[in-house]
Amino acid sequence: MHVTSAPAPVFFPAVLMAPAGEGLSLPLAMLVVFGSAKLLAELFERLRQPGIVGEILAGMLIGPAVLGWIRPNQFLGSLAELGVMFLLFRVGLEVKSSELMGVGRTALLVAVLGVALPFVLGWGILLAWGESQVEAIFVGTAMVATSVGITAQVLAAKGYLSSQSAKIILAAAVIDDVLGLLVLAVVSSVARGQVNLLALGSTALLAIGFTFIVAKWGTPTVRRVAPRVQERLRGREAQFAMAMCLLFALSWLAAYLGVAAIVGAFLAGMALSESAGRRVQDLSHGVTELLVPFFLAGIGLHLDIRALAQPSVLLLSLVILVAAMLSKFVGCGLGALGMGRGDAVRVGVGMVPRGEVGMVVAQIGLGMGVMGAHVYGVVVFMAVATTLVAPPLLVMAYRGLPPAEPLEEEVFHLG
């Protein structure tokens, strides 16, 4: 009779120590990651803190940093990647491209200043610290790219997605990503010692062209084509199936052209924003709810605090963290100052999280053999810590602003 009532903790150690290939069985890995993320999110909500911080900390807790139950692996990494794709897809569904285009100029200024300042500051600090020129450039590059997923999740949960500042953040994050791609392309070719201007130029042209064309003409095209295709389809949930195909296709195209897959996912959502029905929103929301904890916990999973045991590394980490926060806040805030001080602060804070994008840059540097392990640890710490610090600041920055979409609020909040 003890089968169903056997408490999980008694089983745990034995099962977790199982010598099976990937460590945990699939359902157990799902339970540990998803369950711990939701548990800590609940705890943080009760402490009146953003639940998202709890989900990232859950990854640190179950990961190598503390308990060591779960190690980053390919499957969890893929779920995390899917999770952030669905998150940006969902966000795109709420955003009209015309509104995004309307804030284009401000967003461009926000993005450019928010790229220049962190890059220069990161580069300067590393040089002053006595690290190599190449490492300094890579750290500067890793400090460039905003991880919009964190901010998007907070704004969606609080019902601020359609506020003016949210529009600027989203548009600036897309431009920021394209700029980040170009900086990375230049930096990589400098590090390799061979700069091919023609290749760089065509990369830039393709990336900018793709993003602009899909952002500008995606929505009207889908609005015109979708109904005609749909009325001919016989399958169940055909609209959802088509939406998924568009999501995967644009994500792949974006990644293929060098922009992040999540930019493609966001553009796919935005292209569908005027034609997707309630049903598509609900179904994709289900996938998002399941997978986003894997993205969030996945960020925490990558932090290895042993790298920070050396006092000098820890000090550099803290300096870089402060620099990363201040430079984005000031750079992006300055860019948005024309919208008033309140929105400038919101945009500045909203662009602070670096998350997975900074880690990818650091991994490229590590893979090319131009970045030391301790500098890699510094970048990962900066990436994780900015995602932890931003949500509470963001909630504070938006306090006082009435939620822009009560209806969306309802969708996101009710069980």
Place this chain on the structure above:
Amino acid sequence: MHVTSAPAPVFFPAVLMAPAGEGLSLPLAMLVVFGSAKLLAELFERLRQPGIVGEILAGMLIGPAVLGWIRPNQFLGSLAELGVMFLLFRVGLEVKSSELMGVGRTALLVAVLGVALPFVLGWGILLAWGESQVEAIFVGTAMVATSVGITAQVLAAKGYLSSQSAKIILAAAVIDDVLGLLVLAVVSSVARGQVNLLALGSTALLAIGFTFIVAKWGTPTVRRVAPRVQERLRGREAQFAMAMCLLFALSWLAAYLGVAAIVGAFLAGMALSESAGRRVQDLSHGVTELLVPFFLAGIGLHLDIRALAQPSVLLLSLVILVAAMLSKFVGCGLGALGMGRGDAVRVGVGMVPRGEVGMVVAQIGLGMGVMGAHVYGVVVFMAVATTLVAPPLLVMAYRGLPPAEPLEEEVFHLG
């Protein structure tokens, strides 16, 4: 300007030949598997055939058997496993445990006869074919386990889940799975040459105890506990998060005790059937819609027709296929004869698909080194072919019976 309009087929070969570790990038792999499954499903619906057959064939088409674009890998395998878990979870949500218990006796008879006949027939044929005793026993075992996912998907899509015969099929499939576990446990220990009766007995007791207890008392327990827990939770979509945790926990417990994870998933759904709200159903339905094509295409992905090039292997495959279909049909049909001829036929046909379960048994045999590669190929062919043959037969068997749940029909059919 050719960026967005660049036709995928032009890119395809180059990208697909990319020497990257897993072959395809994540979004492209998702697009190829999901897109091709949905495309062939649409094609089959137009030909008035079950879409599910198209999805399985899509796996054969893109897999090693034909185009070779995608190879089975750990990530796709995990998505497939999740897919069939969510499928059974969704089916469980539609089923009341009291109704399942009501057909318990018939289901037990159906399961026992549907296990005995295929086992004896598979064993006999292999011995007559001159294969070894151990291989004969393993093929018999692989012919035992019904893959209820295929039948459940067809019945759900056509709105027959709450018919009497569907109840018997589901209950019998659960019992069938437990019996299959016991047969496999006995066969494995015989093959290893060491039979530990005590271990076998405790395996049996735990598996039966777990299944029976959760099936019988899961629903009332959840109905009593869930509202109290929910009113204390503050997180967004807390009900969905709780449902997911129950799903993963019971799937893991089931797998841990040796029963298939999908039995746990089905029991989790059933336990929630009386307390899960519409929102939980919609959200989990979204995950199901996304992942089920990976389960279906994954079945086709495993077929390697090169193994069937030898005429003698091909002949054995066809003989085993016919034996697998007839023995389940006759065995299960006899067991359900008390319900009338119509339901007996429906139950008999519904239990025919073997799918992934038979393949797992064959892989165990292969892993233990007691089964030759050609016999493995025969079993995989039997497993895939029974899933392809069953859906059209099932649609025929249910023709004339009015759909039992128009409301469910609507949920599954409307876009």
